Amino acid sequence: MRxxxxxxxxQQLPAREVGPVTQTHIVRFAGAGGDFNPLHHDPDxxxxxxxxxxxxxxQMHAGMLASWLSDWAGVEHLREFExxxxxxVFLGDVLRFSGEVAAVEDGVAELTLAAVRGEExxxxxxxxxxxx
Amino acid sequence: xxxxxxxxxxxDVERGKILEFARxxxxxxxxxxxxxxxxxxGFEDVPATPTHVVVAGxxxxxxxxxxxxxxxxxxxxxxxxxxxxxxxxxxxxxxxGVRRVVDDVRKKSLRIVTLETEYTDQHGEVAxxxxxxxxxxxxxx
Numbered sequence: 329m330r331x332x333x334x335x336x337x338x339q340q341l342p343a344r345e346v347g348p349v350t351q352t353h354i355v356r357f358a359g360a361g362g363d364f365n366p367l368h369h370d371p372d373x374x375x376x377x378x379x380x381x382x383x384x385x386x387q388m389h390a391g392m393l394a395s396w397l398s399d400w401a402g403v404e405h406l407r408e409f410e411x412x413x414x415x416x417v418f419l420g421d422v423l424r425f426s427g428e429v430a431a432v433e434d435g436v437a438e439l440t441l442a443a444v445r446g447e448e449x450x451x452x453x454x455x456x457x458x459x460x
Numbered sequence: 461x462x463x464x465x466x467x468x469x470x471x472d473v474e475r476g477k478i479l480e481f482a483r484x485x486x487x488x489x490x491x492x493x494x495x496x497x498x499x500x501x502g503f504e505d506v507p508a509t510p511t512h513v514v515v516a517g518x519x520x521x522x523x524x525x526x527x528x529x530x531x532x533x534x535x536x537x538x539x540x541x542x543x544x545x546x547x548x549x550x551x552x553x554x555x556x557g558v559r560r561v562v563d564d565v566r567k568k569s570l571r572i573v574t575l576e577t578e579y580t581d582q583h584g585e586v587a588x589x590x591x592x593x594x595x596x597x598x599x600x601x
Contacts, residue, residue: 329502346486353484360477360484362518377534386538387514388484394510394543395487403489403507403548410542 332405332460335437341427344396349384349421357388384417386451393443393453396425401457407436408456415450423450435459464561466528466575469519473553477515478508485509508549513579513588516557526594529561529573535597539572544589554582562591569598 347353354368363385366373374382390411398406417423427441441453475495482492487509490497498506526533549555556579563574572595579588 357484360481361514362516362520363514363522365522387511387541390541391481391485391509391511391514395482395485395489398510399487399489402501403491403510404501404503406510406543406545408542408544409510410540412540413538 329404330402332458333401334460335429335432337429337431339429341397341400341429341439341441344425345422346389346392346425347420347422349389349417349419349423351382351419354382354384354388354419357385357391361385361387361391363387379416379418381418384421386411386413386417389417389423389443389451390453392423393425393441393451397427397439397441397455397457401455405458406455407458409453410455411451411453413450414452415445415448417445417450421445421450427453427455430454432459466525466559466561467520468556468558469516470554470556471516471519473508473512473549473551473555475506475551478506478512478551481512481515482509485511503548503550505551508551510543510545512549513543513555513557513577513590516577525559529594531571531573531594531596532599535599537595537597539593539595541593542591544591545587546585546589547587549579549587553587555579555587557590571596 423443427439430440431438437459439455443451479493491501557577559577562576574593577590578586581587
């Protein structure tokens with residue numbers, strides 16, 4: 329097993345920028361995950377549901393946020409990952425993932441994470457990882 | 461409130477699907493796509509990305525379970541999801557996930573149904589636990 333990352337409270341995680349989100353991101357995720365709700369690929373259906381266009385499934389950017397986290401921490405060191413969906417994500421959106429170490433106790437770090445579009449959060453998240 | 465089983469899925473965790481899901485979530489760690497990198501990092505096989513069990517969507521009736529809960533499909537959104545990891549999911553695992561209702565509350569015009577799925581491996585051990593809170597908005601008057 330790989331050595332867990334060493335962290336300190338207050339430390340910032342290396343940020344990642346994703347996007348602009350395209351229909352290709354969405355259909356690739358639909359195929360991977362099995363979410364074929366037409367809201368995510370049929371513009372007419374999305375318009376009838378009252379949206380300005382197709383929207384990404386929350387699990388897409390939640391999964392991107394999680395993979396960004398595990399790229400940094402090592403997937404074997406994740407203990408918990410929680411996302412709250414704050415706003416929908418549309419085609420053309422550019423997302424920025426960032427995070428901070430909120431606390432470290434008994435070899436476990438509590439992280440506060442977010443995905444934002446400009447200044448607006450689309451996901452608020454937290455995680456617990458094993459640290460060295 | 462009695463515990464209600466919503467649905468049950470069973471699937472094999474496969475290297476190809478791990479790679480697809482890793483690409484779809486922009487994972488860069490080569491352990492998810494290269495068996496040699498995985499072994500060098502100490503894994504017995506390729507590990508899945510953190511939210512991989514979302515692939516259970518391929519094995520579920522996405523509309524059927526919403527109907528079963530008595531929720532209006534067009535007014536339901538996922539509010540939050542929590543993954544608890546007991547061990548990494550690896551290619552070659554066989555997972556069974558039983559999804560149950562663990563909470564069902566009303567807050568003003570919202571109904572919030574919390575579901576929990578325990579993904580149990582071929583040895584009967586839980587690998588991952590997923591909690592999802594579904595929010596149903598009240599019908600517009």
